[in-house]
Amino acid sequence: MPRRQEGCGRIKVMQIQRSCRKKSNRCSATFTLIFGLVFTLAVCPRADAKWFDAEQAIMGTAIRVELWSDNPQHAEEAIEAVMHEMRRIDDQYSPYRPDSELSRVNQLAAKEKVPISREFFALIQRALKFSRLSDGAFDVTFASVGYLYDYRKKRAPSQKQIDSALPGVNYRNIKLATTSQSIRFTQPGVRIDLGGIAKGYAVDRGIMILQDLGITHALVTAGGDTRIMGDRRGRPWLTGIRDPRQGKETAVLLPLTDSAISTSGDYERYFIRDGVRFHHILSPDTGKPARGSRSVSVLGPDATTTDALSTTVFVLGPKKGLALIERLPGIEAIIIDAKGLLHYSKGLQPPEPAAMDRAEKP
Numbered sequence: 001m002p003r004r005q006e007g008c009g010r011i012k013v014m015q016i017q018r019s020c021r022k023k024s025n026r027c028s029a030t031f032t033l034i035f036g037l038v039f040t041l042a043v044c045p046r047a048d049a050k051w052f053d054a055e056q057a058i059m060g061t062a063i064r065v066e067l068w069s070d071n072p073q074h075a076e077e078a079i080e081a082v083m084h085e086m087r088r089i090d091d092q093y094s095p096y097r098p099d100s101e102l103s104r105v106n107q108l109a110a111k112e113k114v115p116i117s118r119e120f121f122a123l124i125q126r127a128l129k130f131s132r133l134s135d136g137a138f139d140v141t142f143a144s145v146g147y148l149y150d151y152r153k154k155r156a157p158s159q160k161q162i163d164s165a166l167p168g169v170n171y172r173n174i175k176l177a178t179t180s181q182s183i184r185f186t187q188p189g190v191r192i193d194l195g196g197i198a199k200g201y202a203v204d205r206g207i208m209i210l211q212d213l214g215i216t217h218a219l220v221t222a223g224g225d226t227r228i229m230g231d232r233r234g235r236p237w238l239t240g241i242r243d244p245r246q247g248k249e250t251a252v253l254l255p256l257t258d259s260a261i262s263t264s265g266d267y268e269r270y271f272i273r274d275g276v277r278f279h280h281i282l283s284p285d286t287g288k289p290a291r292g293s294r295s296v297s298v299l300g301p302d303a304t305t306t307d308a309l310s311t312t313v314f315v316l317g318p319k320k321g322l323a324l325i326e327r328l329p330g331i332e333a334i335i336i337d338a339k340g341l342l343h344y345s346k347g348l349q350p351p352e353p354a355a356m357d358r359a360e361k362p
Contacts, residue, residue: 144168200307292317
């Protein structure tokens with residue numbers, strides 16, 4: 001999402017100022033920041049607008065599609081086309097399906113070069129780009145240790161097991177060959193998992209399908225990854241960021257148009273043992289759950305990018321994570337840290353009081 005986007009940017013920062021009431025970029029996560037709500041209430045949707053929506057369980061999460069159309073049959077066909085694409089991506093890249101392309105790679109790539117599809121090759125290339133960008137904080141080889149955790153059975157590996165598997169966690173263990181469109185692992189025991197990027201990619205694919213079918217106003221969500229096309233016929237889509245420790249209560253409410261947002265949190269897949277929370281977002285350095293944040297939400301132009309960056313920033317922690325975000329044009333972030341405090345990137349910070357005074361003068 002471009003910074004200072006015309007139309008809602010000024011209202012957004014004014015609402016932040018009123019909610020936080022201080023110059024710091026930290027405030028209690030219990031505040032609800034309702035950006036642009038005045039604008040939302042002032043505009044009414046057209047009377048002939050017809051919204052269609054559906055939700056299905058795919059990719060181990062809830063897939064939701066909502067779109068506007070004046071043709072019920074076309075709307076249903078468009079929604080089913082998105083769901084079909086989600087199922088295809090799940091079939092191809094699920095680590096839990098023994099016949100998936102990803103599982104085949106995990107079985108063979110440490111022994112030999114494995115030819116892969118053009119799509120898979122491009123996804124791995126993009127994942128490696130985020131690994132290099134973050135100095136390894138984002139790393140699809142985390143699965144080399146990650147597979148040892150069982151969140152349903154509340155099992156975590158011992159330190160000895162982690163130490164044994166940790167050499168496999170290094171994105172440099174992945175080698176791609178462009179000429180043969182193949183992949184190989186340079187270390188035994190390497191496994192990859194696209195959980196930090198595949199859902200965002202699936203959401204982007206869903207939006208592309210809707211665009212090709214002539215849909216201009218839609219939302220596609222896969223768990224914590226959402227992409228919005230257009231607006232809600234004259235008003236923004238209101239997207240909530242969940243409070244990590246208050247059930248389904250909303251900590252932040254954002255009005256979005258033509259944007260993507262992804263949230264990574266320690267509350268989706270986890271168990272608590274001896275008072276310690278074991279969640280699924282692992283630090284590649286330690287093979288253990290990252291501890292600096294409870295929740296990270298990243299806003300940007302596409303869900304593949306925001307999905308990967310929300311995981312990255314979660315692993316890096318608030319200070320290093322925000323430093324990375326500030327280097328990336330068109331990207332913003334909202335972080336709820338380990339103490340429940342809210343941090344946000346500069347594009348979402350309130351202006352200085354003097355600037356506020358000038359903006360409010362006629």
